[in-house]
Amino acid sequence: MLLQAFAISPLLMVGIGAMLLMMAEAFSKVRGGLALGAAAVCFAGVACAAGVWMYGVETIPGIDAFSPWLRVDRFSLFFDALLCLGAGLSCLMAGGYLPEHNLDRGEFYSLLLLSTFGAMILSAAGDVLTLFLGLETMSLGVYCLAAFRRASARSSEGALKYFLLGSFAAALLLYGFALLYGVTGHTDLQGIGDAMAKGNIRNPMAIMGLVLILVGLAFKVSAVPFHMWTPDAYEGAPTPATNFMAVAVKGAAFAMMLRVLLTAFGDPRSASWASGWPPALAWIAVITMTVANLVAGRQESVKRMLAYSSVAHAGYILVGMVATMHSATQASAGVLFYLLTYTVSTAGAFGALILCGRRGAEAVTYEDLAGIGRRHPAAALPFAFFLLSLAGVPPTAGFFGKWFVFRSAMEGGFYWLTIIAFINSVIGAYYYLRVLVFMYMREPAAGAPVATPMRSGYVTAALILSAVLVIALGLTPTKSLSVVFQAAAIFGG
């Protein structure tokens, strides 16, 4: 009993921590410590996941007590740690951003933690019922975080778009699951997978269900052409919330995608090029990368550029997803490693963007950043560093993330897909380097508003933590690679 509670301790930590913070926010007059408390809860969640991992989650007796609702395995522990890391970094950023921009309302942290709780449920769900509950818990929290700046019309617009399209996507997903239940009589992913392996995939109702599920999943990972909400929602939300959406929500959505596609549709027929999901996913990946990179290059707002860049990264990850049809373990390990590097690089970039601006002198457009590298080198340097990692320049983490995903695509024989992805990452380098050009080689026009960096221990702490992780993942990827391989081993084959 105690060991079972230990096995789900990351979940309990975040869930109970969210409740306690909510109480603390409601009954205490002290404002300052909430960000620290929320970040501590998240990092404690990381520590719990690491503890269960090292104890050996397979050896815990009665670990099946939660199945099929929740699968407590190395895959879900990896995502517990990853999502808690992303959430913890967002909390630290919020500790600096919210007071600076006069948004310091305590509900932010309880919403963020509850949303993280939903994301962790989503990554552990082994049944469509818990999957849907986790998805909605996560999404409802994020809709409200996106609408957090109520005085800003842009924030409300973005949040409303996100809410409507997100609900629509959830409904499509649910419809797909309902059709699958009609075909197979199962709601647990393993049961659906067993029924599909018996040839049920040829049933038109099952195909319809698969198509609807793919569309719903593509909405949630914001792949083109289902990405329309992304730039508006990302731009309107407060930047720490944007970071949470880009990092944790996207990570959990990919966890859901891996589990659904590889467990429920992992049989040789459904995962084949001739009669399954891989070609659809491959084309979505191609359109996503190309459109997002081309549009991102034309943005004037840096935050919007980062939003499109996160769409483009979803495209690279989808390339890795396609490769899972040949080697489920190796390719999904590549996807997990990419998610890890993407998480730390993106969190760092958003943190640096926060650090570059203060109230009334925010860093919004490229012009705002002109010359900041010379005026405030300490604020510009981390931004440049994380952008290089996002662009995939060695020896940063981003390089190895792309390397492993592209390599697994090559080994799967998808040369054309790899070439398109490679060309796209070159296009992507253009708009990341454009920020560097503005920061270091331009001077602001006379009298034009420029960004002034803020000072915040919280944001600095988040930046240092992400920078250490980016360098560590870039220089010594071996250790983390063995971790992602163990996490991906649950898919077998």
Place this chain on the structure above:
Amino acid sequence: MLNLLLLLDIVPGPANAATPVPETPQGPWMGFAYFGFCAVLAVVGAIATVASPNPIRGAMGLLLMIISIAGLFLALHAQFIAAIQVIVYAGAIVVLFLFVIMLLGSDAQTPSDQRGRIPRFGAAALFAGLGLAALTLLGRTMAKPKLPGDVGSDFGSIDSIGKVLFTDMLVPFEISSALLIVAVVGAIAVARGKHGELAEKGALNK
């Protein structure tokens, strides 16, 4: 209310496993009449919802349809679904509709439809055709649906649903509490936010 209906013998009681055939204690005619009554009311309500130009009447038609369908659920021994239908749809959703109608003013009318007849009838024909195509496709390719085997006499009753909810389905049930909390906290965060920020803006302007 359900127990009252059962006591009055208007509604068929839970089917007895030993005697599966009779729809109601009074014989098959009573059950048929009950079904017909509910079904006709549901169709009338649905037509009133779509066809009525007055939004309040539309909402009332919706209410009628929802309650009639709850009656149909009762005839299928799905007491729980019937109760939920009344509480959630009739109780919450129709009231929400009425609130919106009241906020807009009950005489709010949509501006008269400017589209010509061809697009309108074209759309109707298109969707009817698509629906027909989907139905024939399903009818041709699907195997005959297997009827579910003998379900227990208390299948779908409030007791059995409660038992399943608190034993087998305890994990999702507990997770749904997180969903409710996040909805409440989120609603408060969004609603309270406007107040605080606008008040502060006003203070700055002074």
